[in-house]
Amino acid sequence: MTEKKPAQPGVNAQPAANALWGGRFDQGPAELMQRINASIAFDQRLYVQDIAGSRAHCSMLVAAGIVSRADGDAILNGLDRVEAEIAAGQLKIDLALEDIHMHVEARLKEIIGEPAGRLHTARSRNDQVALDVRLWVRDALDRFEAGLSALQHALVRRAEEHVETVMPGFTHLQAAQPVTFGHHLLAYVEMFGRDRGRARDARARLNESPLGAAALAGTSFPIDRHRTAAELGFDRPMRNSLDAVSARDFAQEFLAAAAISATHLSRLAEELVIWSSAQFGFVRMSDAFTSGSSIMPQKKNPDAAELVRAKSGRVIGDFTALTIALKGLALTYGKDMQEDKEPIFDAADTIELCLAAMAGMIADMAVNPAAMRKATAAGFLTATDLADWLVKAKGLPFREAHHVTGRAVKLAESRGVGLEDLSLAELQSVHSGIDADVFPVLAVENSVKARTSFGGTAPDRVREQVLWWKKELGA
Numbered sequence: 001m002t003e004k005k006p007a008q009p010g011v012n013a014q015p016a017a018n019a020l021w022g023g024r025f026d027q028g029p030a031e032l033m034q035r036i037n038a039s040i041a042f043d044q045r046l047y048v049q050d051i052a053g054s055r056a057h058c059s060m061l062v063a064a065g066i067v068s069r070a071d072g073d074a075i076l077n078g079l080d081r082v083e084a085e086i087a088a089g090q091l092k093i094d095l096a097l098e099d100i101h102m103h104v105e106a107r108l109k110e111i112i113g114e115p116a117g118r119l120h121t122a123r124s125r126n127d128q129v130a131l132d133v134r135l136w137v138r139d140a141l142d143r144f145e146a147g148l149s150a151l152q153h154a155l156v157r158r159a160e161e162h163v164e165t166v167m168p169g170f171t172h173l174q175a176a177q178p179v180t181f182g183h184h185l186l187a188y189v190e191m192f193g194r195d196r197g198r199a200r201d202a203r204a205r206l207n208e209s210p211l212g213a214a215a216l217a218g219t220s221f222p223i224d225r226h227r228t229a230a231e232l233g234f235d236r237p238m239r240n241s242l243d244a245v246s247a248r249d250f251a252q253e254f255l256a257a258a259a260i261s262a263t264h265l266s267r268l269a270e271e272l273v274i275w276s277s278a279q280f281g282f283v284r285m286s287d288a289f290t291s292g293s294s295i296m297p298q299k300k301n302p303d304a305a306e307l308v309r310a311k312s313g314r315v316i317g318d319f320t321a322l323t324i325a326l327k328g329l330a331l332t333y334g335k336d337m338q339e340d341k342e343p344i345f346d347a348a349d350t351i352e353l354c355l356a357a358m359a360g361m362i363a364d365m366a367v368n369p370a371a372m373r374k375a376t377a378a379g380f381l382t383a384t385d386l387a388d389w390l391v392k393a394k395g396l397p398f399r400e401a402h403h404v405t406g407r408a409v410k411l412a413e414s415r416g417v418g419l420e421d422l423s424l425a426e427l428q429s430v431h432s433g434i435d436a437d438v439f440p441v442l443a444v445e446n447s448v449k450a451r452t453s454f455g456g457t458a459p460d461r462v463r464e465q466v467l468w469w470k471k472e473l474g475a
Contacts, residue, residue, distance in 0.1 A: 034095045034096060034098075035095065037098060037335075038095040038098050038099070039098065039099045039100075039338050039341065040093055040094075040095065040097065040098060040099050040100060040103060041093070042341055042342055042345060043099050043100045043129075043132075043338075043341050044086070044091060044093075044100045044103070045100075045136070045341075045345060046100050046129075046132040046133070046136055046341075047083065047086045047091075047100050047104065048083070049131070049132040049133075049135035049136050049139075050100050050101055050104055050128070050132045051079050051082065051083045051104060052135065052232065053128060053131045053132060053135065053211060053232065054075075054079055054104070054119060055076060055079055056211070056227075056228045056231040056232050057119070057122075057123055057211060057228060058072050058075045058076055058079070058119055059072070059076070059227075059231065060223060060224050060227050060228045060231075061118070061119075061121060061122065061223070063224065063227065064221075064222050064223060064224055065222075066121055066122065066221055066222070066223070067118050067119075067121065070115075071115040071118050074112045074115045075108070075112065075115055075116065075118070075119050077112070078108045078111045078112040078115075078116065079104075079108065081111055082104055082107050082108055082111065085107070086104075091103065094106075099125075099129075100132075101125055101128050101129065101132075102125075105119065105120065121221065122212070122214060122219040122221035122223050123211070123212075123214060123219075124213075124214045124215035124216075124245070126213070126214070126215050126216060126245040126332070126333045127210050127211055127212065127213040127214055127215075127244060127245050128211075129337075130210040130211075130213070130244060130245050130247070131209065131210050131211045131232075133248075133251065133340065133341065133344070134206060134209075134210060134250060135232065136344070137206060137250060137251055137254050137344060138203060138206055138207065138233075140254060140344070140348040141199050141202055141203045141206070141254055141257075142203070143348070143352055144199050144254075144257070144258065144261075144348070144351060144352065144355075145196050145199040145200065145203075147351070147352050147355030147356060147359075148192045148195050148196045148199070148261065148355060149196065149473065150355070150356070150359045151192055151355050151358055151359040151362070152189050152192050152193065152196075152469070152473055153359075153473055153475055154359045154362040154363045155185045155186070155188055155189045155192075155362055156185075156186070156189055156466060156469045156470060156473065156475060157363070157475075158182075158185055158362055158363075158365075158367070159181075159182040159183075159185040159186050159189070159462070159466055159469075160182065160466045160470075161182070161367075162180065162181040162182040162185070162367060162369070163180060163182040163459045163462045163463050163466065164180060164182075164459045165180055165181040165182065165367070165369045165372060165373075166178055166179075166180060166181075166369075166372060166373050166376055166444055166445060166448055167179060167180065167181050167184065167282065167372035167373075167375065167376065168372075168375050168376050168378075168379060168381060169184070169381075169457070174379065175375070175376075175378060175379025175380075175381055176379070176381065177381055177382075177384055177447070178376050178381045178382070178444045178447050178448050178457075179448065179451075179457040180448060180457050180459060180462055181282075181367065181369070181372060182459075182462045182466065183456075183457040183461075183462045183465075185362075186462065186465050186466070186469070188264065188268050189469055191264040192261070192264060193472075195257060195260060195261040195264060198253075198256075198257035198260065198261075199254075199257055201253075202250065202253040202254055202257055205250065205253065206250040206253070206254075207233075207234050207235045208229070208234055208235060208236055208237065208238045209225065209228060209229035209232060209234040209236070209237045209238060210237075210238050210244035210245060210247070211225065211228050211229070211232070211237070212225035212228060212237060212244075213238065213241035213242075213244035213245050214241065215245070215333075216241060216242055216245050216246075216331075216332040216333065217241055217242075218241040225237035242331050242332050245332050245333050246329070246331050246332040246333055246337075248322070248326055248337060248340050251322060251340055251344050252319065252322055252323055252326070254344070254347075254348075255315070255318055255319035255322055255343065255344065255347050256319055258315050258318075258319070258347045258348070258350075258351045259312075259315050259316045259318075259319045259347075261351060261355075262311070262312035262315040262316065262350075262351055262354065263312055263316070265308050265309075265312060265351075265354050265355070265358055266308065266309045266312035268308075268358060269305040269306070269308040269309040269358070270305075270309055272285065272302055272305040272361060272365070273302050273305050273306060273309070276300075276302050276305075276365075280371070280375070281368055281371040282367070282368055282371055282372050282375070283365045283366065283367055283368065284300075284365065284366040284368065285300065285302050285304075285305070285361060285364070285365055286361075286364035286365060286366070288360065288364055289302070289303070289304035289305070289357065289360060289361045289364060290302055290303060290304070291303045304357050304360075304361055305361060307357075308354045308357055308358055311350050311353075311354055312354075314346065314347070314350050315347045315350050315351055317343075318343035318344070318346050318347035318350075319343070319347070321339075321343045322339075322340055322343045322344070325337070325339045325340065326340075373444075376444045377418060377444075380409050380412065380413075380418065380419055381444060381447070382419055382420065382441070382442045382443070382444060382447045383405050383406075383408075383409050383419060384405075385441050385442065385446075385447045385450065386401075386405045386408060386419060386438065386441065386442060387401040387402050387404070387405040388401075388441075389438055389441045390404060390405070390431070390433075390434075393437065393438075394431075394433045394434075396433075404430055404431045407430040407431075408422065408427060408430045408431075411426060411429070411430060418442075419442050420439065420442035420443060424436055
């Protein structure tokens with residue numbers, strides 16, 4: 001837009017009334033009002049959904065005898081041309097037209113003339129935008145689930161490679177018990193599986209059409225809402241016109257699911273940052289997802305993982321922003337609801353990018369089983385195995401076995417050795433009933449193999465879970 005000159009005294013500086021809704025107004029909005037009111041800068045992303053909704057509405061109007069076949073054909077042909085122009089980047093932005101709906105209608109009128117005005121019969125921008133956003137979020141949920149599935153596939157493939165690769169398991173980021181790397185990766189497969197479940201649930205609840213609710217009360221025209229719902233792939237029309245135009249919980253639910261998934265991504269990203277450090281060396285990130293230092297030539301920074309970790313805050317913030325915008329709104333529509341689109345778009349873009357980046361990092365990273373195995377030598381990871389053996393082999397109550405094991409750990413720590421390096425005499429000094437049968441129990445590999453409970457880290461159990469997930473994912 002060209003810069004406007006300041007109004008001169010005695011000169012009417014108000015723009016003309018808007019041609020599409022200005023019958024009630026003698027003058028148009030102030031420039032500042034246009035700037036705060038217009039959403040075309042971001043809601044033009046809805047053009048595919050907006051035109052799809054208009055096609056369904058137009059076809060229904062013709063079938064119901066509300067619009068003539070000739071006018072309907074002209075509208076549909078014109079909409080095809082408008083869509084092609086926008087797809088080709090030929091949309092001319094005019095803040096006075098406010099949003100994508102009015103831009104499409106105005107261009108349609110330029111193309112086909114008077115019949116364009118019949119398209120808005122029995123429809124309001126309120127049910128129109130509710131429809132557009134619902135359609136867009138439905139597509140975003142499908143992309144979200146596809147991204148989650150791709151990441152699960154990557155994790156399962158790496159888990160299958162490392163069913164028997166032993167590593168420390170942690171609580172409080174302190175070495176706790178030995179597990180396998182495959183088992184660890186499958187924990188994230190489970191998390192992302194629940195994220196997919198939330199996406200599917202959200203999509204199922206979303207899949208009702210608001211089109212035909214009009215401004216808020218429905219319409220006196222003999223429309224067929226079931227027809228338009230079916231044409232647009234919805235299960236049914238929404239049952240209450242007030243709810244149809246005011247509901248945005250479907251968008252909240254998408255953002256909530258995305259925020260939870262972003263939290264899972266951030267946890268995995270944090271582990272990649274830790275594992276790829278020189279102090280751990282469990283994995284080495286590929287050049288494709290790392291960067292160097294401008295001053296330290298030895299550095300290989302896990303930038304992609306760090307950015308995934310940080311971007312989780314954006315997605316969580318998007319959910320918070322939308323929830324706060326909605327929390328005080330009386331029924332039905334308020335202009336506040338225009339603020340739903342930017343957080344929706346941002347969260348969708350961000351979560352899709354993060355999922356793709358994480359899938360790439362998991363697929364490309366090099367795993368160092370030797371470093372993982374070496375790390376199991378620290379932290380007395382088989383202490384619980386000793387306590388369990390005292391219960392099973394010697395009949396001690398677990399609490400007593402726990403105390404005996406604690407004394408054994410203290411002794412090994414004072415000697416600077418692992419539990420498995422203590423002599424039988426040293427072990428018997430903490431409990432006389434300990435015999436030589438204890439030593440196989442203290443081996444890390446045997447500890448892992450012993451965890452055979454369902455969902456445990458024993459390699460046979462991990463293989464079962466890998467096979468289950470491959471079947472579940474169709475891999």
